Amino acid sequence: MVRFEDLNLFVRSAALGSFSAAAREAGLLPGQASAAVKRLEAALGICLFARSTRSLRLTAEGGQYLPYALGALEGLREGQELVRRDAEVRGVLQVAVSSDLGRNVMLPVLTAFRRTHPALTLRLFLSDQITDVFRDPVDVALRYGRMEDASFVALPLAPGNRRMLVAAPDYLARRGRPSTPQALAEHDCLCYVRRGSVYDEWAFTEAGGELARRRLVRVRGPLLSDDADVVRRWAVAGEGIAYKSWLDVREDVLAGRLELLLPQHLGEPVPLHLVCPHRRQFSPAVRLLHAALQAHCEGLMAQLPQATLTSP
Numbered sequence: 001m002v003r004f005e006d007l008n009l010f011v012r013s014a015a016l017g018s019f020s021a022a023a024r025e026a027g028l029l030p031g032q033a034s035a036a037v038k039r040l041e042a043a044l045g046i047c048l049f050a051r052s053t054r055s056l057r058l059t060a061e062g063g064q065y066l067p068y069a070l071g072a073l074e075g076l077r078e079g080q081e082l083v084r085r086d087a088e089v090r091g092v093l094q095v096a097v098s099s100d101l102g103r104n105v106m107l108p109v110l111t112a113f114r115r116t117h118p119a120l121t122l123r124l125f126l127s128d129q130i131t132d133v134f135r136d137p138v139d140v141a142l143r144y145g146r147m148e149d150a151s152f153v154a155l156p157l158a159p160g161n162r163r164m165l166v167a168a169p170d171y172l173a174r175r176g177r178p179s180t181p182q183a184l185a186e187h188d189c190l191c192y193v194r195r196g197s198v199y200d201e202w203a204f205t206e207a208g209g210e211l212a213r214r215r216l217v218r219v220r221g222p223l224l225s226d227d228a229d230v231v232r233r234w235a236v237a238g239e240g241i242a243y244k245s246w247l248d249v250r251e252d253v254l255a256g257r258l259e260l261l262l263p264q265h266l267g268e269p270v271p272l273h274l275v276c277p278h279r280r281q282f283s284p285a286v287r288l289l290h291a292a293l294q295a296h297c298e299g300l301m302a303q304l305p306q307a308t309l310t311s312p
Helices: 004-016 019-026 030-044 060-086 099-116 169-175 181-186 228-236 246-255 284-301
Strands: 049-051 056-058 091-097 120-126 140-144 153-158 163-167 191-194 201-206 215-218 242-245 259-261 265-267 272-276
Touching: 004 019, 004 030, 004 060, 019 030, 056 060, 091 099, 091 284, 099 120, 099 140, 099 228, 099 246, 099 284, 140 284, 153 284, 163 201, 163 246, 163 265, 181 201, 181 215, 191 228, 228 242, 228 246, 242 246, 246 284, 272 284
Parallel strands: 091 120, 091 140
Antiparallel strands: 049 056, 140 272, 153 272, 163 242, 163 259, 201 215, 201 265
């Protein structure tokens, strides 16, 4: 009978070219890897390695058997993951989210997720500073924008999310509505600090235009903050016009606290992703969290007004 441990030590010995190295990797004594391969050879009735005092190489039979061993191990690992998904989720899950998104959009679903898995400890970090998933003490981060860095894994949550121009009815009653993006220069625009710089150039593309081009509009205003939630609160209070993600302003728009402006001019795409450093960190908790957040975001994006959905 072939043992899982023996099969794994055979594969690692072939990859490392050494029984001793495979044993060290597995935390075993040097002779245990060699003994495991001998048991496997006895069970199969073939010689897998040609051994000498200086080298270790696969025999022809060993080379033929290796891809099947790799496939068997991968199948076993997939089966274990499938079983673990249905098992009790436990341990600590550390999640980083931007301030507005975390407090006002994701907090209910994250709280409900933890309640569904009572053996799990959830640590939530709220900050508008971009989290370094390799250096900071987090397991996953929710991040806006296009993911062009191939060094980490990004799972889509809301690929169609965009920035929107919004203002409170009170502000619009006092100052009127801008008729074009260029007219924003005559209004109080609520800017925030992003990556150490004031985000005062807002991008627009006219919806439905075959030759539409991306245009940047320089804006200004008397209020700035490095907290995106503060900017949203100022907009609701009637202090000016904000340029924010649909996910961040959706609830205020639907409740009538904010109104969408210039819907025919598409704002900057800001798809939302769940980011983690490596695929090996796709624990059952991370997989289940991604599924819960994705389902939540799909419902929120379904409420996006149709006038803002047309791509250029």
